[in-house]
Amino acid sequence: MTTPAKGTKRGSSPARAEARPPRLVWLALLLVAPAVAQDTLPDDQTRLSLSLYDEGSFAAGLLVPSPWATNLLLVQPSFSWRHAQRWRLAASLAAVGSTDGDTHGQLRVREAWGGFTAGDFDFSLGKKILRWGTGYAFTPTGVLDPPRNPIDPTDRLSLNEGREMAAVDWVSGRHALTAVWASGITDTTALRYNTMIAGFDSALIFAHDRGRPDFYGANFTRVVGEALEVHGEFAHRDSNAVLLGGKYMLHSGVNTIFEWYSPETPRLGRYVFLSVGKARLRELPGWKQWDISLGLVTNTTDRSRILVLDVTRRVADHFSLTTHAQTPGGKRWRSEYGMIPYSALVSIGFRYQI
Amino acid sequence: MIRIAFPILLLAAAASAAGPDPDALIKQFDSLRNGWDSYVVRVSIRNYEEGKEDEEHAFEVYQKGTEKSYVEFLSPREKGQHLLMLGDDMWIYLPDTSRPIRITPLERLSGNASNGDVARTHYATDYTSVFVRTEMVEGVNCHLLELTARRKGSTYRRILLWLRASDARPVKADFFVASGKQLKSATYDRYQEVDGQLLLRRMTIYDHVRKGSHSVIEYLQFTERSLPDRMFHQGRSERF
Numbered sequence A: 001m002t003t004p005a006k007g008t009k010r011g012s013s014p015a016r017a018e019a020r021p022p023r024l025v026w027l028a029l030l031l032v033a034p035a036v037a038q039d040t041l042p043d044d045q046t047r048l049s050l051s052l053y054d055e056g057s058f059a060a061g062l063l064v065p066s067p068w069a070t071n072l073l074l075v076q077p078s079f080s081w082r083h084a085q086r087w088r089l090a091a092s093l094a095a096v097g098s099t100d101g102d103t104h105g106q107l108r109v110r111e112a113w114g115g116f117t118a119g120d121f122d123f124s125l126g127k128k129i130l131r132w133g134t135g136y137a138f139t140p141t142g143v144l145d146p147p148r149n150p151i152d153p154t155d156r157l158s159l160n161e162g163r164e165m166a167a168v169d170w171v172s173g174r175h176a177l178t179a180v181w182a183s184g185i186t187d188t189t190a191l192r193y194n195t196m197i198a199g200f201d202s203a204l205i206f207a208h209d210r211g212r213p214d215f216y217g218a219n220f221t222r223v224v225g226e227a228l229e230v231h232g233e234f235a236h237r238d239s240n241a242v243l244l245g246g247k248y249m250l251h252s253g254v255n256t257i258f259e260w261y262s263p264e265t266p267r268l269g270r271y272v273f274l275s276v277g278k279a280r281l282r283e284l285p286g287w288k289q290w291d292i293s294l295g296l297v298t299n300t301t302d303r304s305r306i307l308v309l310d311v312t313r314r315v316a317d318h319f320s321l322t323t324h325a326q327t328p329g330g331k332r333w334r335s336e337y338g339m340i341p342y343s344a345l346v347s348i349g350f351r352y353q354i
Numbered sequence B: 001m002i003r004i005a006f007p008i009l010l011l012a013a014a015a016s017a018a019g020p021d022p023d024a025l026i027k028q029f030d031s032l033r034n035g036w037d038s039y040v041v042r043v044s045i046r047n048y049e050e051g052k053e054d055e056e057h058a059f060e061v062y063q064k065g066t067e068k069s070y071v072e073f074l075s076p077r078e079k080g081q082h083l084l085m086l087g088d089d090m091w092i093y094l095p096d097t098s099r100p101i102r103i104t105p106l107e108r109l110s111g112n113a114s115n116g117d118v119a120r121t122h123y124a125t126d127y128t129s130v131f132v133r134t135e136m137v138e139g140v141n142c143h144l145l146e147l148t149a150r151r152k153g154s155t156y157r158r159i160l161l162w163l164r165a166s167d168a169r170p171v172k173a174d175f176f177v178a179s180g181k182q183l184k185s186a187t188y189d190r191y192q193e194v195d196g197q198l199l200l201r202r203m204t205i206y207d208h209v210r211k212g213s214h215s216v217i218e219y220l221q222f223t224e225r226s227l228p229d230r231m232f233h234q235g236r237s238e239r240f
Helices: A014-019 A023-036 B002-018 B022-031 B105-109 B115-119
Strands: A044-060 A069-083 A087-100 A102-118 A121-128 A163-172 A175-182 A188-197 A200-209 A215-224 A228-236 A240-249 A255-262 A271-279 A290-299 A304-315 A319-329 A344-353 B038-049 B052-064 B068-073 B082-086 B089-093 B101-103 B127-137 B140-149 B158-164 B170-176 B182-194 B197-207 B213-224
Touching: A069 A102, A215 B101, A228 B101, B022 B127, B022 B140, B022 B158, B052 B115, B068 B115, B082 B115, B127 B158
Parallel strands: none
Antiparallel strands: A044 A069, A044 A344, A069 A087, A087 A102, A102 A121, A121 A163, A163 A175, A175 A188, A188 A200, A200 A215, A215 A228, A228 A240, A240 A255, A255 A271, A271 A290, A290 A304, A304 A319, A319 A344, B038 B052, B038 B213, B052 B068, B068 B082, B082 B089, B089 B101, B127 B140, B140 B158, B158 B170, B170 B182, B182 B197, B197 B213
């Protein structure tokens, strides 16, 4: 659900209206205050967080008339409450202000749901983000997942939204069964069975979307030795989609992720994803607070590609600076990544979190 | 009489030469960090570089038995992340997502105090122990034990652990990875009594890769709590 921010006018700062903590936050602070003085942890537990983020983006080599510089302001509060492992409430919002010549504002409800547990069953109702796929950049079995973008697989701005749903989990021993009814462009009824078999974290998924063929899928992850993780997904609706991938970590802490993806319509493209990164460059004096990753997404059918660089510098406990850069390549206007209307984009952001 | 007494004396002398039972000592050591079969503890980690504090992390650790632990990250930058450890298998949950990402044993070693230091505290399950010798450490008579990983999920390949001879309280430890390189060392600094249980309150971990870097781990608010098994299932959609 996406709704415009109340009281936001064109040209005004949309974040200002949302920056004031909602009543719910004050109520939650009152709930959590008595817990601070206790020696043991209380049954009622509350979590609050707030992220403020501002990012400027600059494009080079623009091929269409559009602003070369844009700005994005995000205010993202989230709240969750739990009582005695039985009752749960959670909400996560994003107030988005974007300036690209004009200024626009939006209030997005990323999640807002409640749940309770009875016996072996967990029930939840509301808008919720579910991820059933095991893929990193692609996820053919993620029938209820937010759309995965291989250029931004981690959703670095935390703008993904859940779907409105009623869900029930049954967990017993090694087995977990989840049934979901979710509304959307088409209503979805989905079922997932998850278990561990010989070290394989594996799942079988079935989904029925009104007016579409039924969906069948399976996925797994497996750790081999100390440093290698492999994963795969298979999905069938109109035709087959296959994902195979792995993650390998070197002793130096450098993490490499590889994925090969053949979607249901492979004539439009098969993909290879490669990412090399390291969180915390601890071995270099003065670089402990830096994270760096370099990713490459290639459409092997039309041979277009995009190179993505992400650098993060943490400053003290609450601040961080981020740089995201991407440069596409391929036959101009005749390939997937050749359709991107610039030759390079650099985004520089500043985040404050409490 | 002499025929009976002589073999008994010989056996007693041999047992004394072999030293104390290392398995019993390790179980005693584990009980200083795991007061109950099922409990929750708040853990605070402060990292120091060249004597100056540069980062603080907070976690809530849910532990059940020796195989199940669930860690909630509470510090501002990591809020919303969770770590699940089931025996040798580990998953990390990113904020606002219910699907865990499988992680490899090597990924638990990042940072001065690693995920394994926080979530993996049953050494009797993870390591085989051998008594090496008795020696003095800073004027304290200690038993030196050598611990060797017995499973893939163990955080370190080898640990040298010095326990005070009088009561088996840990004094210091050296941690080694598969290559044989020493990664960290630790001192065990302070204890507390909670509901009649003596529990570790504070330990310090020294980084041997980055000299001058150390972390102080504090265990706060130990709470015995009956935790349901389903809380530790990787396929469960519900997260805090």
